[in-house]
Amino acid sequence: MTTEATTTDFHAFTENWLEWYRAQEARLAAPHGFLAITGLHWLDHRPQRFPDAPGAWRTGPDGVVVDLGDGEELVVDGTPVHGEHRFGVLPERGGVDAVWGDAVIEIARRGGHDIVRPRHPDAPLRTAFTGTPAYAPDPRWALTGRYIPFDTPRPTTVGAAVEGLEHVYDAPGRIEFELDGRRLSLTAFPGRGAGRLMVLFTDATSGVTTYAANRVLTLEPPAADGTVVLDFNRAANLPCAYTDLATCPLPPADNRLPVAIEAGQKIPRERGGS
Incomplete structure (x- = not known):
């Protein structure tokens, strides 16, 4: 292989890697990526309110439920919801995203537990990411x-x-x-x-x-x-x-x-x- 060919191949290798690296960083630091997470809330049968999400949340045999108070709203699959909303039983490593203003509320199941994990674009970890x-x-x-x-x-x-x-x-x-x-x-x-x-x-x-x-x-x-x-x-x-x-x-x-x-x-x- 000639030196020119070797240089060209290495340049292409590096450019391909840079494309992968930039995509990794973009996903991580997206407005609702992992750096935007502000809380990891574990659900049980007791209704719980969290400072970074609307409503009172609980889970049980029939899955995750949120009770939204007066003036509270989530958008699920493009549809605004109020009052009680049932997300149902979630599959392991599965989840649903609900929109709340400029935030996304992730409802997911991890390791056999249901969680709520809000993602806010103005989270300090995200805004300070370099x-x-x-x-x-x-x-x-x-x-x-x-x-x-x-x-x-x-x-x-x-x-x-x-x-x-x-x-x-x-x-x-x-x-x-x-x-x-x-x-x-x-x-x-x-x-x-x-x-x-x-x-x-x-x-x-x-x-x-x-x-x-x-x-x-x-x-x-x-x-x-x-x-x-x-x-x-x-x-x-x-x-x-x-x-x-x-x-x-x-x-x-x-x-x-x-x-x-x-x-x-x-x-x-x-x-x-x-």
Whole structure:
């Protein structure tokens, strides 16, 4: 390969990474993204009012209910609602967004619990956000691995950023790869989109230059022969890296890599990163 071709390829690699990085930052800092969250409220059978959302909220066998007082309104699926409104039983990792003025009230189910999580565009964490530090992209960290599906998906319980909370994923398989001559593997979880995979992991940089609890790598569907690309340059922070108002899952025990993955996003400035 000529030097010119190498330079062109690296330029394209860097531009592709920058496009991914900017999209990550845009989603995070959107007007109703994770940096806009102002509270994480856990529901039970008792009606509760919160300072950053209208109404009195409760949950039970029939799902989440809000009782809106005089002059209070939410817009659900484009329709204004008043008085009592029933959101019903929510699926795990599912949720509904209700609009309240310029805010969005997220009603969701996480780890078997129903929560209300308001998102306000003027949240200080969002308005002060200046971007996430990251390692410079390097093709060395774009590795080829092999996906090995399990005979049947394996229910895998992992911890969460919130103490006492657990998440359960049906792991479809594992990914084997080599780094500097060392054979490594990662358990994969289903990703968003048909055939896509998600890998939660830590490594020797965790708590040093990268966020201690977790990072996530999203993978395109494996090829017919099981080949899959692990581009660790795109190892991303989960919302819990920025805010304590997130319920992010932790990696399974066997996804704690004994090597330093010096690629991807670093510790956010909000957590003392530089």
